[in-house]
Amino acid sequence: MAGPLPSIPCEHAAVVIKAREVHRQARSVYTDRVPASRRAGGIENLMFTLHIEHTIGDYDQWKRMFDSDPLNRRAAGVAAFRVLRTVADPNAVWIDLDFEARADAEAMKTALERMWAGPAAAMVHGPTARLSENVETITL
Numbered sequence: 001m002a003g004p005l006p007s008i009p010c011e012h013a014a015v016v017i018k019a020r021e022v023h024r025q026a027r028s029v030y031t032d033r034v035p036a037s038r039r040a041g042g043i044e045n046l047m048f049t050l051h052i053e054h055t056i057g058d059y060d061q062w063k064r065m066f067d068s069d070p071l072n073r074r075a076a077g078v079a080a081f082r083v084l085r086t087v088a089d090p091n092a093v094w095i096d097l098d099f100e101a102r103a104d105a106e107a108m109k110t111a112l113e114r115m116w117a118g119p120a121a122a123m124v125h126g127p128t129a130r131l132s133e134n135v136e137t138i139t140l
Contacts, residue, residue: 048105049134052095052112054127059090062123066095070119071111073097077104098134105131 056062066083073081079098086092099105109129116127 047134048099048102049132050097050105050109050129052129054093055091055125056093076108077101
């Protein structure tokens with residue numbers, strides 16, 4: 001839990017409290033997906049992250065396609081994911097897919113490259129995917 005609320009006008013205090021609660025719940029949902037064997041003392045150690053960046057023309061259309069899960073993320077070994085949009089360009093979308101096994105992450109990268117060359121080619125522009133090993137993640 002964060003420290004005491006800063007000195008702010010009363011009408012804004014409820015908004016700050018709600019924002020903190022939403023953030024805590026979101027972090028809890030993410031952490032709950034990490035196996036207990038991989039969490040200790042506030043440290044989460046997911047092993048591999050596939051970081052994807054691309055530009056899209058219509059976010060709502062892209063999101064429907066993403067939510068339809070054409071590559072079956074769970075069955076492909078995705079333990080958790082995050083979808084981000086850049087502040088400067090809301091059509092620039094980044095996705096982080098977390099995996100416990102490197103082989104699963106590499107297989108997903110190959111499947112994504114095939115999808116980008118085929119059915120998603122008209123919707124996704126300039127896609128890139130980079131695999132990284134998670135060295136340390138600490139929740140403060």
